[in-house]
Amino acid sequence: MKKLLLLFIIGFALAQCAGVKSKTNNSSTNSASISTSTIKRPKLVVGIVVDQMRYDYLIKFYNKYGENGFKLLMNTGYNLQNVHYNYIPTYTAVGHTSIYTGTTPTNHGIISNNWYDKFEKKSIYCVDDDKYQSVGAKDGGQKSPYRMLTTTVTDQLKLAQNMNGKTIGISIKDRSAILPAGHTANAAYWFEGGNTGKFISSTFYINELPSWVNDFNNSGIANSYLEKTWDTYYDINTYTESIADKNDFEEPFKGKETATFPYNLAELRKSNNNYDLLKTVAFGNDFTTDFAKATILGENLGKGEFTDFLAISFSSTDYAGHRFGVDSKEVEDSYIRLDKNIEDLIQFLNKEVGQGNYTLFLTADHAAIQVPSYLQTLKIPGGYFDSKKFVEFVNTISLTHFNSTEIIEDISNYQIFLNKDKIKELDLDILEVEQVFVDEILNFENVYKSVSAHTLQATSFTSGILQTLQNGYNQKLSGDILYVPNPTTITYSHMGSTHGSGYSYDTHVPLIFYGQGIKQGASNEYYPIVDIAPTISSLLKIEQPNGTTGKTITEVLK
Structure with a gap:
């Protein structure tokens, strides 16, 4: 797989001059542009959102992590240990929007992933927009952020730099790429599964994919992951932080009787909608990391005069949590492997952008409940609505x-x-x-x-x-x-975990700042999730998003 990625990187470099330009780019010819040389900003901001990550995963799996992933961020960045979502519902679209707008659905208008529109008299999806067309595939790209009513910190950075600098959002999920990138992004890319197996976009951003995205899509990387077998990274007997591999609280894949390791992906893809399978297994995060690195190279992020912003969302942890549950060995393995992805990404940033030239934050769009049917076996109250x-x-x-x-x-x-x-x-x-x-x-x-x-x-x-x-x-x-x-009561299958409530198991998430302008330390002070955007705005010395209700977390800034 490394050879495939190396070939792709060489290929995109040769084709770069034929690449497609986004709406705006770093090489502005506007002679009136004001130099930012007197303002100390990082060359690149990287926002990482892990889908369905509970705060306690940092602690629960700590001894399984390496020294240069989550541990590096926790021990050399600023680790905020008591960060919560301060609204209901704790869903993916709402979480990503609140992180980047610095406010809650009261103001930003993304009230769920899907909701009933009382004006159109029908259920709608948060980023659907039929005014635009798919780019890179026949379907899946009629999207935009127009239902998000306020600006994001990514929008404010573009405005502060007279639309210079690049903003790119990437994720396996469309909403997780689109909403963080904001209204002014150069591009947002998400993975179209099924029989497509490609990163795609929308004409809201661009009219055709840049050559480096086409090269990545044609490299065979996605297919290579589905030729693998997903087994535990370490000996499964050492996964003592999770319950037995075979239990009654996990949903098996189609074509496999039990939700147990190992998983032969080449066989399972046939009955699990082909490339959709990649979204659900731990390799989906490897694949997202590959694309993040390709994005940094393809767009020359962190190389220009102006500050760029890369919004990354790791979605496969959410798919795994929904299917297997919080206490599963599959979730444990997903985080052990995600730790390696974080390490890989940091090392890549150090090499390509330069240590001290970028700022990174890592958080989650929501946490998750332990499977109520499992909790019931422990005589803990819980149930199903x-x-x-x-x-x-x-x-x-x-x-x-x-x-x-x-x-x-x-x-x-x-x-x-x-x-x-x-x-x-x-x-x-x-x-x-x-x-x-x-x-x-x-x-x-209930x-x-x-x-x-x-x-x-x-x-x-x-x-x-x-x-x-x-x-x-x-x-x-x-x-x-x-x-x-009631607490610990969900509308869901009796197998797998979900989220959406205002209880602590859904609201308590990690938040770590790292890199240029960030102190080293930790805090147990309570902070709401809406404080992230104003904090990044203060770091960048830009105006806060126009609906912000959060406040700057001053203790993390140098």
């Missing part, structure tokens, strides 16, 4: 109190959307209707809290789960009644 029965329950409430089920327009994301036209037609008071549902749904098993939209608009909650719910509420986009399940 029955959405189908809940819909029936809500319709019964509606019939009993209002003699109609038509006033319920949609139930999704733990929110109830009311049909305002029907309520008006029935001459009902919207506040009274809301309160009936708020009071009655508390009688449903509903812990409920609140109306009008209460969230009129009351300021200063602590607790209702404060996080309020921070995730958007007056224009969210539903009319919001509810919260």
Whole structure:
């Protein structure tokens, strides 16, 4: 595989002069550009978001990590040990957006991955945009960040430099590449699985892929990983931090009876949608690292007069967590291997950009719950929310109190959307209707809290789960009644882990700053995730994103 990557790097260098230009680039011919030589900024900022990484993975697997990956960041960077998401829901799109905008869904408008649009009267996806076309493949690229209503720190860096410098977002997931890169990015690239197996983009950014991306896609690297067998990096008997490999709490791949090592990927890809399999296994993070290195070389990041920004999201940890669960050996192995990816990336940055010329931060878009069915075997409270029965329950409430089920327009994301036209037609008071549902749904098993939209608009909650719910509420986009399940209660299969709540198992994530302008140290002080963007803005001496509600973490900056 190293030979394939070496051949690709040589190939892209030869073809670079024929490469496709992005919307803007470092080589600005604007004679009015102001030199940044008097402002000390890093040549490159690298933002790393690990999808579904709990903070305790840094501690739980510490003795399995090498000295130059996570440990290097923890011990020589600034390790913030008590960072939490301060809103509900803790989903991928919302997490990435909040990290880079410095605010919560109340302001930035990304209220979930998918949500019910009460204006279009249908469910929508956070980055879908049919105004644009796919670049690099037939499908999968009709995307943009237009639903994100505020700027990102990446946008502010471009604005501060008169649109000079390059911003690139990369991830296996489209939303994880697009939203961090912001509205002004030169490009965002994500992996299209199935039978495509390529990194693609959208005409929102570019009209065709640069030659270096085509070279990478044609190099055979993606296919080479699916010719491997995924086995544990170390002897599986040493993986004492996780439960038995064979258990009842993991979802096997199609074509394999048990979720147990080893995994013959060449065989499994046939029944698991081909290149989609690469997303789910640990090699997906190796593949993302390969593409990150190719991006740095292909775009000459960190080589120009202006500061560049590379937003990387590692998605395969999330796919593994959903399928196998927090306590699985597959998740442990994924993080042991991700540690090697982090080491590889740091060494590459030191060589290509220069140690002391870049700043890096590492965090996660959310954490995850331990599998409730597993916790139940340990007599720890937990369970599963029955959405189908809940819909029936809500319709019964509606019939009993209002003699109609038509006033319920949609139930999704733990929110109830009311049909305002029907309520008006029935001459009902919207506040009274809301309160009936708020009071009655508390009688449903596993509903812990409920609140109306009008209460969230009129009351300021200063602590607790209702404060996080309020921070995730958007007056224009969210539903009319919001509810919260009991702790350790999820809407999901009885196998695998998920996330989305405001409880600590979903909110507590790592945050480490490293590199130019960063002190060495650690802190147990509480910080909300929205403090990352203003901190990076302060480091870069630029304006904060225009919806920022976070504050600069001054203790990390030199």
